[in-house]
Amino acid sequence: MSNAFIERLRGHAPLSDDEVGLLTSACGNIRELKAGHHLIREGDKPDPVFVMLDGWACRYKMLPDGGRQIMAFMLPGDFCDVHIAVLREMDHNVVTLTKSRVASLPQAQMEALIQTRPAITQAFWWSQLVDQSVLRSWIVSMGRRKSVERVAHLMCELYIRMHNIGLSTGDRCEMPLTQLVLSDALGLTPVHLNRVLRDLKQAGVMEIKGGSLILLDPAKLARIAGFDDNYLHSRADVFFARTG
Amino acid sequence: MSNAFIERLRGHAPLSDDEVGLLTSACGNIRELKAGHHLIREGDKPDPVFVMLDGWACRYKMLPDGGRQIMAFMLPGDFCDVHIAVLREMDHNVVTLTKSRVASLPQAQMEALIQTRPAITQAFWWSQLVDQSVLRSWIVSMGRRKSVERVAHLMCELYIRMHNIGLSTGDRCEMPLTQLVLSDALGLTPVHLNRVLRDLKQAGVMEIKGGSLILLDPAKLARIAGFDDNYLHSRADVFFARTG
DNA sequence: CAGCGAACATGATCGAGGTTAATGCGCTTG
DNA sequence: CAAGCGCATTAACCTCGATCATGTTCGCTG
Numbered sequence: 001m002s003n004a005f006i007e008r009l010r011g012h013a014p015l016s017d018d019e020v021g022l023l024t025s026a027c028g029n030i031r032e033l034k035a036g037h038h039l040i041r042e043g044d045k046p047d048p049v050f051v052m053l054d055g056w057a058c059r060y061k062m063l064p065d066g067g068r069q070i071m072a073f074m075l076p077g078d079f080c081d082v083h084i085a086v087l088r089e090m091d092h093n094v095v096t097l098t099k100s101r102v103a104s105l106p107q108a109q110m111e112a113l114i115q116t117r118p119a120i121t122q123a124f125w126w127s128q129l130v131d132q133s134v135l136r137s138w139i140v141s142m143g144r145r146k147s148v149e150r151v152a153h154l155m156c157e158l159y160i161r162m163h164n165i166g167l168s169t170g171d172r173c174e175m176p177l178t179q180l181v182l183s184d185a186l187g188l189t190p191v192h193l194n195r196v197l198r199d200l201k202q203a204g205v206m207e208i209k210g211g212s213l214i215l216l217d218p219a220k221l222a223r224i225a226g227f228d229d230n231y232l233h234s235r236a237d238v239f240f241a242r243t244g
Numbered sequence: 245m246s247n248a249f250i251e252r253l254r255g256h257a258p259l260s261d262d263e264v265g266l267l268t269s270a271c272g273n274i275r276e277l278k279a280g281h282h283l284i285r286e287g288d289k290p291d292p293v294f295v296m297l298d299g300w301a302c303r304y305k306m307l308p309d310g311g312r313q314i315m316a317f318m319l320p321g322d323f324c325d326v327h328i329a330v331l332r333e334m335d336h337n338v339v340t341l342t343k344s345r346v347a348s349l350p351q352a353q354m355e356a357l358i359q360t361r362p363a364i365t366q367a368f369w370w371s372q373l374v375d376q377s378v379l380r381s382w383i384v385s386m387g388r389r390k391s392v393e394r395v396a397h398l399m400c401e402l403y404i405r406m407h408n409i410g411l412s413t414g415d416r417c418e419m420p421l422t423q424l425v426l427s428d429a430l431g432l433t434p435v436h437l438n439r440v441l442r443d444l445k446q447a448g449v450m451e452i453k454g455g456s457l458i459l460l461d462p463a464k465l466a467r468i469a470g471f472d473d474n475y476l477h478s479r480a481d482v483f484f485a486r487t488g
Numbered sequence: 489c490a491g492c493g494a495a496c497a498t499g500a501t502c503g504a505g506g507t508t509a510a511t512g513c514g515c516t517t518g
Numbered sequence: 519c520a521a522g523c524g525c526a527t528t529a530a531c532c533t534c535g536a537t538c539a540t541g542t543t544c545g546c547t548g
Contacts, residue, residue: 061384063389067388072380087377089474089477091380114362115362115365121359129327131376132372135379139313139315139382140313142386143313144311144312145307146504146505178524178526179525179527187388188505189507191508192505194526194527194528195505195527198528230333233332233333391535422494423497424494432536433535435497435536436535438496441496442498
């Protein structure tokens with residue numbers, strides 16, 4: 001079975017067989033987790049670095065009033081957090097959203113890799129930069145896009161990310177997120193999100209059914225979202241451009 | 245004259261005199277820039293890495309409809325962008341907001357530092373992690389805080405960041421941002437931001453006057469914002485906690 | 489010191505999205 | 519199969535912040 005994490009890094013940095021071997025053994029400790037398992041809690045002292053091999057997770061903060069804001073979705077191949085002994089205390093939570101396979105890389109091993117393997121450091125750095133880029137694009141969405149555009153944009157992003165790791169099938173991909181989870185990510189109420197999803201379905205643009213996202217009209221979806229995949233800094237071909 | 249950038253890194257990673265020397269010479273190329281000078285434009289191929297030594301800058305994206313979303317403010321000591329030859333193309337713009345002093349570190353030199361100096365790599369990494377943390381907190385603000393809270397939170401953040409680099413004086417600090425700029429950062433209209441600022445002043449909480457932010461009642465401001473400075477991961481004492 | 493443009497200020501109105509509440513529907517579990 | 523729970527769905531109403539319109543103030547320059 002291939003390792004989604006290593007595959008993803010290889011796609012963007014020239015790793016030698018040697019280095020792939022090092023990473024593989026660093027990922028030795030793999031756990032199966034149920035949905036709803038917390039990998040990281042606010043206030044934790046960071047220790048091992050977690051990597052998603054399979055399944056979905058999210059990063060979130062709670063507010064005093066009980067509200068929740070999701071700040072990122074982690075898909076197979078993504079780091080949960082590359083804190084590497086630098087921060088003293090986690091400032092947010094990370095929880096699985098589906099049954100997942102997660103590798104944990106001990107801090108010491110991470111540091112050793114970084115200090116001895118420039119190619120691996122570069123791969124990690126690339127991953128950090130892409131994560132930042134996604135965070136920035138979320139800020140743009142929340143600040144300046146209205147609800148339909150926001151929903152459409154997130155769906156484009158998630159579809160492309162799934163596509164880039166080989167987890168799309170034609171015009172659809174897995175979408176295990178409940179409307180509650182999506183609304184916590186989009187800064188909308190579940191009620192309003194539901195309305196938006198209904199409208200998008202009725203307009204023949206996209207729909208979420210049976211745990212799958214179905215792009216009925218990808219080009220139109222991208223147009224509504226104002227989607228430009230440059231911020232994902234991937235080298236994969238662009239689905240929306242092809243079909244638009 | 246001390247170098248704000250190096251001071252900041254030293255506060256968070258154990259740099260030897262040797263390493264400080266290397267960084268100092270890497271910052272050799274320093275330019276004075278006027279307000280409104282673009283350091284980075286969307287579509288640019290990234291080359292040197294810019295560092296703010298003095299003055300304010302911001303990172304932003306434009307939307308098709310002409311709207312602008314600011315995604316970060318850079319203060320003295322901050323990296324503008326640690327892209328390091330990893331990304332092929334910038335996905336956003338960076339522009340100075342005031343007269344500034346900016347150092348540019350050639351890519352080759354950045355890479356050399358990272359490949360030979362683990363302490364410097366760690367300092368850079370820390371800086372990246374803090375930047376990410378700030379991005380996440382902005383997402384929380386935009387998604388779940390209403391306008392007054394949002395304004396209050398940004399003011400807390402900027403005050404603390406200025407405080408942490410020694411640029412606050414008692415209950416005030418420099419605040420060269422126009423209401424238009426602030427509203428582009430907060431995802432509000434200038435009109436509404438103006439009302440919020442009026443309310444905060446009338447409530448005796450804070451005011452912006454003559455290019456300065458004045459905290460009339462820091463504890464109250466922090467309470468309105470729901471501000472917790474843990475996300476800034478600084479070791480400085482906390483102004484709001486002291487006075488609250 | 490007149491004239492001008494940028495930034496600040498404020499009133500009136502509108503609408504996207506929040507709030508509340510009720511209903512349905514599919515799953516699990518006893 | 520009944521009970522119960524989490525999630526999806528829809529309707530009625532309300533509010534926060536956007537929009538539109540119109541000054542005003544400040545700082546600069548001729």
